[in-house]
Amino acid sequence: MNVGIDKIGFFTPNYYVDMVDLAHARNDDPNKYLIGIGQTEQAVIPNTQDTVAMAANAAVQILDDDNRDKISLIILGTETGIDNSKSGAIYLQNLLGLSRHARAFEIKQACYGATAGIQMAKDFVNLHPDQQALVVGADVARYGVETPGEVTQGGGAVAMTIAANPEIMKLSKNSSVYSDDIMDFWRPMDRTEALVDGHYSNDIYQQFFVKTIHDYLETNDMQLTDLQALVFHLPYTKMGLKGLREILPEVDEAKQKSLLNEFEASRVYSKRVGNLYTGSLYLSLLSLLDNSTDLKVGDQIGIFSYGSGAQGEFYTGELQAGFKNPIRKANMEKMLDSRTRLSVSEYETMLNQWPKLDAGDYTLDVKNDKAEFTFNGVSESKRQYQSKN
Incomplete structure (x- = not known):
């Protein structure tokens, strides 16, 4: 029996900052961001969109009458949790009107959480082939204004059904x-901004990639040439390119060119969104599906997941007949193209409006947030959400 990704959806809020604007404001050469980091735009997350709201806005795109009643497992992978006890998946279950008889829980291991959820969901569906799982990776990547990590911020959610x-x-x-x-990379309990040893993290990422891909190929009696494309966790898109370059010398020039071309297709969306931690790998996968012109049914795709702290995993996926979806691509491009471009000052203001961990009760103004699901604030220490439909 085949088990895998049946549907995939993405959401990011309606704001972004242009990386050239940010470079000028920081007195940097724009190519440091455009080429050195590999980003052109960065999503900016308003305080009315947290991981739960973004997860719901991504998931609602892939729910229909056919799969809604089949979903009996709901997993949220995130490192931007909204409660030390209650899972964001429970809020998600309620907002989406999913079965009360479904298991719902949250997984945390830095950027690896969604992959852990997919592996658990795959095993679940193998045991229960008449049922499906909803797996969402949702996060807000924050390092703060004028920090070394500022150019690798962003946020959003990728939702997938496993069937x-x-x-x-x-x-x-x-x-x-x-x-x-x-x-x-780590984030202490009293901080909304992450701490990172950037150069060290880059080195570990590349080491884990080389270890896991070689182990996978050897264990499964495969060659690198058996893979038509590789997708990477992309906290910034140049990081995936660094990983790819580690193994390019192992294949001939024609294969190198092919893998590099597919990598470019896989980072089209991430270059415009930035970092979304647990969802970054799967935004890369979505970008490959939508933007590659050479892939075909039956092709094998290598998938590298990395979560700081650290966990790496490499596995593969075989493309099925419905991997191309022109409507999905058109909707994706519309979402990204219709966002509001913020000035650097507006971006800084929005970034600094993010609620503090000890903010107490508060009410947020959601009238300018056009998303279907919003986070409305905290009342009596309880988070409040709203569906506009």
Whole structure:
């Protein structure tokens, strides 16, 4: 039986900052951001969109009468949790009107959380082929104004249904994993902004990629040439390119060119959104599906997931008959093109309006947020959400 990704949807809020504008404001050469980091735009997250609201706005795009009643497992991967006890997946279940008989929980391991959810969901569907799972990676990447990590901020959510006989991608039964206790990135309990040792994290990312891809290929008696494309976790798009360059010398010039071309297709969306932690890898996958012109049904795609701290995993997916979806692509482009471009001053104001962890009760003005689901504030220490439909 084939099990894998049946549907995929994405959401990011209606604001962005242009990286050339940001470079000028920081007295930097724009090419430092455009080429050195590999970003052209960065999503800016208003305080009315947290991980739950963004997850709901992504998931509602892929729910229909056919799959809604089949979903009996709801997993939210996030490192931007909204409660130390209650799972964001419970809020998500309620906002989406999903079955009360579904399991719903949250997974945290830096940017790896959504991949852990997919692997659990895959095993679940293998045991229950008449049921489906909803897996969402949703996050807000924050480092603060005028910090070294400022150019790798962003946010959004990727939602996927995992099902038998999937429309988009059959997932491999096996994967290769590697983990170690490493302090390359972390976020203490009293902070909304992450701390990161950037150069060290880049090195660990590349080491974990090389370890896991080689282990996977050896264990499964495969060659690098068996893979038509590779998708990466992209906290910034140049990071994936660095990983790819580690293994390019292992194939001939024609294959190198092909893999580089597919990588460019895989980072089209991430260049305009920036970092969304647990969802970054799957935004890269979505971008590949929508923007590659050479892939075909049956092609094998290599998938590298990385979460700081650190956990790496490599697995593969086989493209299925429904992997191309022109309507999905058109909607994606419309979402990105219709966003409001903020001045750097407006971006800084919005960034600094993000609620503090000890903010107490407050009410947010949601009239300018056009998304279907919004976060409205806190009342009696309880988070408040609203569906506009």
